[in-house]
Amino acid sequence: MIVCLCNALTEGQVRGAVAGGASRPKDVYCACGKSAQCGxxxxxxxxxxxxxxxxxxx
Ligand code: FES
Numbered sequence: 001m002i003v004c005l006c007n008a009l010t011e012g013q014v015r016g017a018v019a020g021g022a023s024r025p026k027d028v029y030c031a032c033g034k035s036a037q038c039g040x041x042x043x044x045x046x047x048x049x050x051x052x053x054x055x056x057x058x
Contacts, residue, residue, distance in 0.1 A: 003044050006037035018052040
């Protein structure tokens with residue numbers, strides 16, 4: 001699933017960046033070699049950042 005249309009970032013890429021230590025949307029963009037554009041995906045990326053620790057623990 002595409003999470004960020006501007007940068008064509010997938011959910012898997014975002015989760016990978018979070019697993020690698022990204023803790024802010026800015027970190028996720030940077031880890032993927034991208035940068036923020038319109039910002040519409042910020043809330044979704046924040047949701048993934050918040051849920052990823054519990055997801056990994058399950
Ligand atoms: S949808 Fe992610 S920056 Fe625009």
